[in-house]
Amino acid sequence: MALWQNDLSPEVLEKGKKARLAALALANCKTTDKNTALLAMAAALRANTDEIISANKKDVAAGLANSMPNALVDRLSITEKRIVEMANGLHEVAALPDPIGEVLEGWTRPNGLRIQKVRVPLGVVGIIYEARPNVTADAAGLCLKSGNAVILRGGKEALNSNRAIVDVMMTAAEKCGAPAGAVQLIENPDREVATAMMRANGLIDVLIPRGGAGLIQSVLQNATVPVIETGVGNCHLYLDATADKKMATAICINAKVQRPSVCNAIETLLVHEALGESYLVELLAELNRLGVEIRGCERTVAAFSKAQLATEADWEEEFLRLVLAVRVVNSLDETLAHIQRYSSKHSEAIVTQDLMAAERFTRELDAAAVYVNASTRFTDGYEFGFGAEIGISTQKLHARGPMGLRELTSSKYIIRGEGQIRS
Numbered sequence: 001m002a003l004w005q006n007d008l009s010p011e012v013l014e015k016g017k018k019a020r021l022a023a024l025a026l027a028n029c030k031t032t033d034k035n036t037a038l039l040a041m042a043a044a045l046r047a048n049t050d051e052i053i054s055a056n057k058k059d060v061a062a063g064l065a066n067s068m069p070n071a072l073v074d075r076l077s078i079t080e081k082r083i084v085e086m087a088n089g090l091h092e093v094a095a096l097p098d099p100i101g102e103v104l105e106g107w108t109r110p111n112g113l114r115i116q117k118v119r120v121p122l123g124v125v126g127i128i129y130e131a132r133p134n135v136t137a138d139a140a141g142l143c144l145k146s147g148n149a150v151i152l153r154g155g156k157e158a159l160n161s162n163r164a165i166v167d168v169m170m171t172a173a174e175k176c177g178a179p180a181g182a183v184q185l186i187e188n189p190d191r192e193v194a195t196a197m198m199r200a201n202g203l204i205d206v207l208i209p210r211g212g213a214g215l216i217q218s219v220l221q222n223a224t225v226p227v228i229e230t231g232v233g234n235c236h237l238y239l240d241a242t243a244d245k246k247m248a249t250a251i252c253i254n255a256k257v258q259r260p261s262v263c264n265a266i267e268t269l270l271v272h273e274a275l276g277e278s279y280l281v282e283l284l285a286e287l288n289r290l291g292v293e294i295r296g297c298e299r300t301v302a303a304f305s306k307a308q309l310a311t312e313a314d315w316e317e318e319f320l321r322l323v324l325a326v327r328v329v330n331s332l333d334e335t336l337a338h339i340q341r342y343s344s345k346h347s348e349a350i351v352t353q354d355l356m357a358a359e360r361f362t363r364e365l366d367a368a369a370v371y372v373n374a375s376t377r378f379t380d381g382y383e384f385g386f387g388a389e390i391g392i393s394t395q396k397l398h399a400r401g402p403m404g405l406r407e408l409t410s411s412k413y414i415i416r417g418e419g420q421i422r423s
């Protein structure tokens with residue numbers, strides 16, 4: 001007996017059954033038909049910008065009334081620019097090769113059997129995420145193109161926004177022949193409904209949580225459905241002894257200040273002592289001028305009077321706001337030891353002109369993305385050329401890093417013979 005036949009939420013049960021039927025249809029959908037639906041969804045987002053922003057304003061107003069932190073308000077807010085970005089993401093996904101049916105490898109056995117390994121959809125994908133309406137559009141586009149039905153459960157703080165986005169997109173997609181139930185939104189905000197998704201074996205094939213550490217741990221601890229873990233972003237930037245100072249400053253400011261509320265922004269800066277105290281003070285003063293609060297080691301506090309002494313918790317925290325932990329280090333060894341201790345295995349970066357240091361940094365650090373002389377802000381499906389992403393996987397099984405179309409597939413073997421039997 002499937003677990004979902006027991007005590008599931010009526011909404012999860014109903015939408016799960018619809019998703020299973022939609023997944024069967026999507027698995028056999030032509031690439032041209034999927035692309036037509038994606039382009040229609042993109043056009044609908046643009047055409048209904050005012051309606052979506054109006055719905056979002058209700059969510060933002062409620063969030064502000066409930067003292068929602070600025071970082072979360074930023075993630076929740078929808079602007080015309082962000083709607084354009086959602087639509088552009090759908091265009092990018094439509095332009096990408098369809099992974100379904102791709103032959104990964106093939107060979108012929110001595111007995112004449114011809115074996116092929118071929119990409120297939122995962123089936124029904126469940127996504128539980130916080131107040132990030134852009135995830136709604138990204139997930140819908142990626143799942144549709146990869147032949148998967150998707151059940152979305154966004155944070156209650158974004159319910160009006162998510163409902164508007166799904167309604168607009170699926171009205172357009174279904175007019176183009178997309179199956180009903182291909183993209184569905186769970187509208188009941190109760191936690192019990194999210195728990196029901198986590199245990200909907202037989203209805204949902206894989207569950208992807210996207211959000212803070214609390215959400216991710218809750219899913220990992222309660223789910224019986226297989227989970228792909230998307231991780232917290234405690235990202236580090238190391239300025240090596242040979243770093244070009246102008247480059248280092250630009251990368252540091254971009255990685256921290258450009259959008260501090262996202263998981264690929266840096267939370268800790270490690271500066272080699274050889275760069276000098278005057279450079280450290282100059283860099284921290286510029287960061288402080290841009291609104292960044294500095295929490296530093298003893299050497300940092302001694303050099304920069306506006307810095308607060310960092311606690312152990314500061315090295316571990318994903319701040320998601322204009323706060324930066326800073327440590328002066330005396331070697332690459334010390335740097336690697338610090339990152340290995342505190343890293344969430346998301347994104348790590350080094351600025352250096354030393355090829356040996358760069359090679360060691362990339363080889364020894366265990367993270368989904370490791371950068372040399374570039375900002376961690378590029379750990380993103382759109383920036384990697386995936387059109388969009390479901391999330392950044394920090395685990396090692398099945399998928400790691402930005403999850404695009406290929407990461408939303410599995411595989412099956414197709415074996416062709418001419419009457420062979422096994423002796």
